Structure formats: structure tokens, C-alpha cells
Amino acid sequence: MAQTTNREGFFARVYETVEQIPEGFVATYGQIAKLIGEPRRARYVGYALHANPRPGVIPCHRVVFADGRICEGFAFGGAGVQRSLLEGEGVVFRDADHVDLSVSRWPAGLE
């Protein structure tokens, strides 16, 4: 048991958290990492999403950088698609590639 890492549990927690993001809201990698108790693994949060074992179930498009920015190369269908999805859910954009975290940031009170 318990090898040097609980990578499996870590990944599972990332998916669990991301799936709980409500429509019209977004979360940052660091935010999720911190929520699951590992703020230093922000990079691996993205790595977990890249693994994306459950496409269509995990709203990866609701996960963005700490600045709310979306890179053009990591969306499943393209940054344009991601932007459309977020806008369609009610997410507000400050710029073409920046989400208004002031309004759409989650958790907005930890529920």
C-alpha cells in the first residue's frame, strides 16, 4: 500500500473537483490543487486533465490559468471552441483569451 505517491488518488481528486464546477464558472489549476490539498502540484492538475480518462464528463474547458487565461493548444477542440463553450455557459470574458475571474471564479464561497 501507499507507495511513494497516491498519484491515482490525486488524479481522482482532480477529476472529482473539476466535475463539481457549476456552469458559468471556472477554476484555476492552482485553485484546484489547493482544494485537494496539494497546492504545489498545480502543474500536475493540468497533467491530470491532459490524461482526461473521462472525456465529456470532465469539463476541462472550465479550468484555466491563474490569470484566467486559456492557451490555444490545450483545448480538446481548440481555444475558440472553449471560449464559445464558456461564453455559452455564462462565463464573462475580459479579453479574447482571458476569463473574468472576478465574476466567474469558483469556488465562490466554497459552497
Added chain:
DNA sequence: CAAGTGACAATAA
């Protein structure tokens, strides 16, 4: 076994 890589983030210049 060691070094390099990576859907990030924070700090320095």
C-alpha cells in the same frame, strides 16, 4: 540510475 519534460504558479529583473 540520471536527466529531461510538462494543460502551472510565483517571484525577479
Added chain:
DNA sequence: TTTATTGCCACTT
């Protein structure tokens, strides 16, 4: 202000 570098920690080569 933007750009560059460092740190983090697991996975890949």
C-alpha cells in the same frame, strides 16, 4: 508593465 527564470513533483526517455 511584460518577459524570463525558478520551484514543484511525477512521468518519460
